[in-house]
Amino acid sequence: MVDLKYIGHSAFEIKTGDKSILIDPLVSINPKYDYKQSNIVDIFVTHGHSDHLGEAVEISKAKKAPITAVAEVASYCTAQKAKARSVNLGCWLNYDWGRAIFLPAYHSSELPNGSYGGVAASILFDIEGVRIFHAGDTCLTPDFKAYKELYRPNIALLPIGGTYTMDIEHAVIAADWLGAKTVIPMHYNTFPEIQADLKRFAQLMQVNNTTCCILNPEEIK
Numbered sequence: 001m002v003d004l005k006y007i008g009h010s011a012f013e014i015k016t017g018d019k020s021i022l023i024d025p026l027v028s029i030n031p032k033y034d035y036k037q038s039n040i041v042d043i044f045v046t047h048g049h050s051d052h053l054g055e056a057v058e059i060s061k062a063k064k065a066p067i068t069a070v071a072e073v074a075s076y077c078t079a080q081k082a083k084a085r086s087v088n089l090g091c092w093l094n095y096d097w098g099r100a101i102f103l104p105a106y107h108s109s110e111l112p113n114g115s116y117g118g119v120a121a122s123i124l125f126d127i128e129g130v131r132i133f134h135a136g137d138t139c140l141t142p143d144f145k146a147y148k149e150l151y152r153p154n155i156a157l158l159p160i161g162g163t164y165t166m167d168i169e170h171a172v173i174a175a176d177w178l179g180a181k182t183v184i185p186m187h188y189n190t191f192p193e194i195q196a197d198l199k200r201f202a203q204l205m206q207v208n209n210t211t212c213c214i215l216n217p218e219e220i221k
Contacts, residue, residue, distance in 0.1 A: 002130045004155070006215035007033045009190045010052055012134065012157065013040075016097050016127050022065075023123065023134050026054030029190065030217050035059050042095060045069040046136030047109035048076065048117025051190070057082040068093065070102065072118030076111045089121060098127035103147070105138035107165070130154050133178065137187065140170040144177035156180035159187035160201055161194025168196055172204045182211045 003015040008029040014021045020038040024046055027033050035055075040063045043056050053073070060067050060082035067077045067084045074086035087093060089102045102121040109117030122136040124147070133153035147153065156178050159165035165187055166174060175183045183205060188196035198214055205212035 002128050002132075004132065004184075005033075005220055006184065006186070006217050007220065008217035010046070010134075010136070010157075010159065010187045011054060012186075013038060014125065014127065014132065019097050021097065021125075022056075022059065024052040024054060024136075025056050025059055026051050027059070028055055030220060032218065032220050036062070040065045041097070043067045044100065044123055044134075045073055045077075046105060046123060046134065047107060047120035048073045048111040049109065049137070050112055052137070053112065060084070068100070070109075070118040070121055072116060073109070073111065076113070076115070076117075089119065092126075098125065100125045101151075104141070104143060105136040106141055107137040107139075124151055124153060133157065133180065135159060135166075135174070137165045140166050140174050142177075144174050148177060148179040153178055153180045155182045155184065157184050157186050160185045160196045161188035161190075162196065163193040165194075168201045168204065171201070175205065175210055180210065182213050184213050184215055 005013040010024040011026045012023045019041045022043045057080045071086045074084040077084040092099045105120040105122045107120035109120045111117045123134045125132045131153045132155045134157045158171045160171045202212045
């Protein structure tokens with residue numbers, strides 16, 4: 001059984017069996033989340049911005065869990081003495097819990113030291129027959145139509161905060177193009193520039209045959 005936890009901002013934990021996977025682990029945003037209580041075996045980072053790289057290096061060192069990321073981000077993590085797996089876009093990556101593929105996201109990427117972070121990515125996970133699409137930071141893109149045809153995601157994690165990513169209106173279109181049955185909003189309300197009206201998003205999502213699932217990081221267990 002796949003269990004999905006929303007830590008906050010764009011950070012999620014996916015648990016499958018006795019293993020946990022972290023995505024964009026800005027875990028410091030949620031004092032109720034304690035990564036030390038989870039058996040974290042892999043960490044994924046969509047791009048180099050600090051609100052997505054988060055505490056990946058620290059957690060990798062503590063848990064001896066590799067960070068999978070685009071080459072430039074992986075090189076940075078390696079330089080910080082963390083274990084990293086350097087990848088790029090477009091092929092399935094196999095793990096003992098399932099597989100994942102890095103796909104394009106339309107966004108910038110800069111590392112904490114100011115160096116170029118390579119291309120930004122979204123990531124699609126295939127775990128126990130459940131396909132979870134983490135869009136990363138991106139604008140609306142016709143690629144989503146292709147992802148529906150090629151990958152048929154069951155769950156889509158979509159940014160809705162605007163300014164740096166899609167806003168609510170574009171995320172609703174993205175959900176339709178992806179065809180996922182469940183959509184979970186992310187990347188909103190963390191700072192003033194990305195404030196979003198969750199009630200409005202849920203109302204707009206009612207026009208599609210899609211369940212809008214708003215997860216409250218404060219209720220994390």
